[in-house]
Amino acid sequence: xxxxxxxxxxxxxxxxxxxxxxxxxxxxxxxxxxxxxxxxxxxxxxxxxxxxxxxxxxxxxxxxxxxxxxxxxxxxxxxxxxxxxxxxxxxxxxxxxxxxxxxxxxxxxxxxxxxxxxxxxxxxxxxxxxxxxxxxxxxxx
Amino acid sequence: xxxxxxxxxxxxxxxxxxxxxxxxxxxxxxxxxxxxxxxxxxxxxxxxxxxxxxxxxxxxxxxxxxxxxxxxxxxxxxxxxxxxxxxxxxxxxxxxxxxxxxxxxxxxxxxxxxxxxxxxxxxxxxxxxxxxxxxxxxxxxxxxxxxxxx
Numbered sequence: 001x002x003x004x005x006x007x008x009x010x011x012x013x014x015x016x017x018x019x020x021x022x023x024x025x026x027x028x029x030x031x032x033x034x035x036x037x038x039x040x041x042x043x044x045x046x047x048x049x050x051x052x053x054x055x056x057x058x059x060x061x062x063x064x065x066x067x068x069x070x071x072x073x074x075x076x077x078x079x080x081x082x083x084x085x086x087x088x089x090x091x092x093x094x095x096x097x098x099x100x101x102x103x104x105x106x107x108x109x110x111x112x113x114x115x116x117x118x119x120x121x122x123x124x125x126x127x128x129x130x131x132x133x134x135x136x137x138x139x140x141x
Numbered sequence: 142x143x144x145x146x147x148x149x150x151x152x153x154x155x156x157x158x159x160x161x162x163x164x165x166x167x168x169x170x171x172x173x174x175x176x177x178x179x180x181x182x183x184x185x186x187x188x189x190x191x192x193x194x195x196x197x198x199x200x201x202x203x204x205x206x207x208x209x210x211x212x213x214x215x216x217x218x219x220x221x222x223x224x225x226x227x228x229x230x231x232x233x234x235x236x237x238x239x240x241x242x243x244x245x246x247x248x249x250x251x252x253x254x255x256x257x258x259x260x261x262x263x264x265x266x267x268x269x270x271x272x273x274x275x276x277x278x279x280x281x282x283x284x285x286x287x288x289x290x291x
Contacts, residue, residue, distance in 0.1 A: 070191050
């Protein structure tokens with residue numbers, strides 16, 4: 001294990017776009033189901049509002065940003081706060097590897113959108129291992 | 142050095158390159174020594190969102206006016222682009238296929254789509270819009286789009 005104990009997961013906060021919803025669903029998969037002990041969900045809106053606790057969280061641990069579009073607000077905001085970015089991901093790039101999973105819907109994603117979120121969460125899972133220095137053997141033990 | 146006409150609509154800034162002609166749908170057409178280069182406008186790329194995939198017709202393909210020259214899938218829509226000229230495809234921009242974001246980032250430059258040899262340019266170019274004409278149309282479309290979303 002490295003000295004880093006947790007990784008921040010910072011999804012897009014954009015409302016009204018399917019790709020943003022995919023980033024948030026992936027963040028829930030990761031922080032609630034897959035890796036709750038290794039991750040902290042960071043709401044971008046609190047960072048924008050200058051919430052001190054959230055800012056301290058960002059400064060304490062590396063972040064993986066999950067942006068819905070190429071404006072990459074999550075990545076920019078972590079940079080603004082002086083946080084360390086372990087990896088910045090954009091949903092569109094993951095979609096390019098899964099062309100059959102075109103997301104649709106906003107409040108409720110279609111099945112393809114849910115599967116795309118799952119694919120994104122799987123990518124993040126590997127990055128969390130790398131960031132925390134967890135080997136495959138340790139993970140399988 | 143390309144110069145631009147520029148306007149701000151709501152929070153968006155749109156540019157129109159002044160050294161080429163345009164279709165009302167948002168393709169630009171630039172003729173250099175009988176080689177016509179085609180791409181999409183800044184307004185087109187901003188209106189349709191981040192581009193996921195660009196599909197181009199193969200080199201050597203003969204196109205009639207209005208034949209599909211490219212198809213683009215963005216996060217919002219799937220679009221078929223009609224050729225604004227008759228001609229043969231001589232070059233395609235592989236970078237636009239492998240890194241479609243280049244079309245969003247630099248629509249008038251690195252994000253060009255393909256180049257055609259043309260033989261009816263004098264006639265067909267008369268049907269295209271000048272930068273000033275396209276600028277007026279684009280501004281009207283952008284303002285309507287903003288109103289629609291209010």
